[in-house]
Every structure is written in structure tokens, then in C-alpha cells.
């Protein structure tokens with residue numbers, strides 16, 4: 001028996017493991033019982049050379065202490081485990097469930113629908129793969145209008161290998177749903193047409209080859225430009241706050257006459273001028289106008305009896321303003337770090 005033996009046993013004791021009371025008892029018997037390793041070392045003490053007795057004795061006492069401490073520690077661990085197991089709620093699901101979040105574009109789209117539904121608008125939907133007639137023809141686009149150009153519009157090939165443009169295309173705006181509604185319903189009509197649209201554009205922070213629009217259409221007897229203005233003012237205040245101002249600038253769309261573009265007072269700086277509104281205090285959010293009588297007639301609505309207004313806005317644009325998102329691409333990248341930020345919305 002020598003001091004090295006004590007060292008090796010001390011190492012073994014440090015590594016002692018026990019997963020159950022039975023295993024712990026085995027360890028106690030092996031090291032700490034009357035017939036255990038440590039007791040036999042004490043038995044061998046008398047045979048140790050006199051000059052080594054002091055060191056040997058100290059080491060042996062230390063070993064006994066370490067063994068007892070490790071044993072107590074393991075005992076505590078086993079008891080804690082047992083207590084935890086007894087307290088466990090076996091009816092709980094094993095993993096916490098990570099809830100998904102609503103996409104910011106869905107949130108904004110739904111808010112637009114909610115606001116207009118409070119003044120009587122319902123939702124109408126139409127196909128994303130459309131024909132020329134519904135996207136352009138019935139909306140008073142001249143045959144040579146640049147929007148029909150292949151630069152803007154994704155045309156669908158009729159047959160594989162044929163490159164020539166056909167009259168089947170991906171809709172470039174949700175105004176196409178207007179024509180579908182007007183050809184199937186008679187006034188009064190008060191609809192919102194939300195949906196995805198496609199344009200053949202290079203993808204950047206400010207443009208994408210697909211985005212989302214909400215179109216609005218109101219047709220009845222005696223609908224005037226004042227009704228349009230009031231409906232849009234109501235929308236702007238509900239969406240961006242009571243202090244929001246609007247301004248209408250003359251513009252041109254083939255399907256409305258007169259046509260306008262609507263700006264709201266910049267909701268980032270409150271109209272005082274900032275980088276977002278290019279120091280003008282105003283930001284454009286939609287196009288609108290009185291439905292051109294030609295459009296009403298081409299859809300089978302008597303333009304001498306009825307008049308109406310229409311407007312169209314980009315959902316991404318509204319979301320940009322509402323949440324200060326500067327890069328459009330974030331909306332379609334599905335990066336959860338971005339999407340999770342809308343958890344509380």
C-alpha cells in the first residue's frame with residue numbers, strides 16, 4: 001500500500017456517478033462501508049513505514065472526507081430528481097409550442113378591409129391569371145397603351161415554345177376585379193378588391209415583380225367627387241391617425257376621369273419634412289378618380305343613370321409607412337427575425 005494508491009482512489013471517487021438509490025448503495029458499500037476500500041486502507045495503516053505514516057495518515061483522512069462529500073452530493077442529486085419527478089405534471093405537452101405570427105401585409109390588408117367595411121364595402125376577388133380584356137380592354141386602355149408592353153406585363157404562353165404575346169397574362173393591377181364585378185352585378189356596387197399583382201420589374205428595395213393592391217369601387221346614382229374625397233379622408237384618418245391630412249393632385253388613369261393621386265401628410269414627421277417624404281411633408285399613397293363612363297358602358301352599366309368612384313392602393317406602400325419598413329424585399333423573404341417583430345400587432 002502506498003500514497004499513489006490513495007491518489008488513484010481519490011480520482012475514482014471524484015468520478016463517482018449514481019443514477020438511483022441502488023447504485024448509490026453499491027458505491028457506499030465499495031468505498032465507505034466497514035468492509036470497503038477506505039476501511040481496508042485504514043487497516044493497512046499499521047504496515048506503513050514510520051517515516052511515511054504522517055503523510056499517509058493525512059491523505060487517508062482527506063480521502064475519507066472526499067468520499068463522504070461526493071456520496072452526500074450524489075444522494076442530494078438523486079433526492080432532488082425524485083422530488084422533481086413527483087411534482088411533474090404529466091398532462092403537460094412535452095415541448096412549448098411556438099406560435100406563428102401574422103404577416104405584416106396580411107395585417108395591413110385586413111386593416112384596410114376593416115376600415116372600408118365600416119362604411120359598407122364588401123370584398124370581391126378575381127383571378128391572378130387574367131385576360132387582356134379584363135385587365136386592360138374594358139378599362140379603356142388604348143391598344144397601344146404602354147402598360148400592355150412586354151416590359152411591364154408577364155404574358156402567359158399559350159403553347160410551349162411560342163414566344164408571341166397572348167391575351168392571357170398575370171394581372172398588373174386589381175382594377176381587373178372591377179370589370180369582373182361590374183359585368184356580373186348591377187349598382188349599387190360597393191366593393192374592395194384585395195389581391196396580388198405582377199409586373200415585369202427588376203427587384204430592388206423599392207420595386208418587386210409581385211406586390212399587393214386593394215382596389216375600391218363605388219357605383220350608384222349621384223356619386224360625386226366629393227363622396228370620393230370624403231371616403232378617402234375617412235380612410236386616411238382611420239389608418240394613420242385623426243390628425244392626418246390628405247391632398248389630391250390631378251393625374252391620369254385610362255379608367256377614371258377625372259383622375260387624381262392622393263398624398264397624406266407624412267406620418268413619420270407629421271408633415272414638417274423628413275428624409276422619408278423628401279422634405280415635402282407629403283407622401284403619395286394611392287390613385288383614384290371617377291369611373292370613366294366608357295368603362296361603365298363596356299361593363300354593361302348605364303352611364304347616364306349611374307356614376308362612381310374608384311381607387312387603388314399598394315398594400316406594401318401602406319405597410320412601409322405604418323411600420324417604417326424601407327426595403328420591400330423584406331416582405332417576401334420570410335425571415336422570421338423580421339416577421340416576429342409583428343407578433344404584438
Ligand code: DAH
Pocket residue numbers: 172173174175215216253256286287288289310311312313
Ligand atoms: N390600377 C392603378 C395602378 O395599378 C391604381 C388605380 C388608380 C386604381 C386609380 C384605381 C384608380 O381604381 O381609380 O396603378
